[in-house]
Amino acid sequence: MPQRKTSRRRFSMAVLVLMFFAGIGFVAALDFGIRSTNTMEFCTSCHTMHTNFEEYKETLHYKNPSGVQATCADCHVPKALWPKLVTKVIAAKDVYHELVGTIDTPEKFEARRWVMASRVWAKMERSDSRECRTCHDFSSMDLSEQGRSARSRHAAAEDKGQTCIDCHKGIVHEEPYEPLPETAAAD
Template sequence: MEFRETVKEPKRVPRRFSLLALVLVFLAGIAFVGTANYAITATNTLEFCTSCHTMQTNYQEYQETLHFKNPSGVQATCADCHVPKEIGPKLITKIVAAKDVYHEIMGTIDTPEKFEARRWHMANNVWKKMKASDSRECRTCHDFANMDLSEQSRSARSRHAAAEDKGETCIDCHKGVVHHEPDEPDGSDHAETAQATVDPS
């Protein structure tokens, strides 16, 4: 007498449920992308960037520059200079920037005095990032290739020509264009202390 093992076939999911699942995944994807885009756009505004009271000093300095007000009426905001346009670097910048909120809450830079004490260290980190990216954000508006050197002052013309020949980038010469350039700390002790403390930049 032979015993045959009966194998049960798995139940098939009705086609309409498969289609429904695909539609739901698609809608969830749209919702995620839409929410992420809204968050990125909202956190790129000048109002958001200056909403922390420790940013008011930077904001006041910015208002005194040509990036804020100029004859052409073209304004460069915080995001134009500090947030990359490409989605990958932009997302990384947004994630890393969350530490600024953390340090505001933790009290590392929550007063003008604390902010000024850390200012050179924070600025130096921003300059390093700009140098590493070949002043990528600056070049969305300014580029050697698009400059009419004949329209520039003699000093600017010679400096820009020399910088291009040497392979220098914007931030090599233009520190302190929008925010006051902080003085470098005196002595190695200060520098070592700055490196040892929590980095809010």
């Protein structure tokens, strides 16, 4: 009996050690996947993202006097782990639609652009523009350094509890045209 007990104990320890290393491997693979899919190269590798990338290159988020650049992930992927994982799972549908041909050409992408943009705006409204506020928080703004209009609007937006996306929908990507009611019903 004692030998059997020792064998079980060794087996249990071996299983625990294997589970520990498997857990480390899983975390490493997850981290690698997140880091790989958060790069500008990955985000712009789809043919249809070329238009978005060209629009982005014309903004201050890409090139500015300070040299600080906001990448796709800075604006579209939360920093906190759980919201980041949820975002990655939801974003997989865009890759899926690229692969199955729903948005694989610029024309198809443009036809679906309003729907896709509306989803992103709704997400940003729900999160109080969490990703924007990583860099642009009201408490960090020096309103005295802003132009009169921006100073007035930012102060009013803060007082009203507005979120960035309420006013800045077309700040990086061109704001798509809302489809006509008869074409919107077809979606």
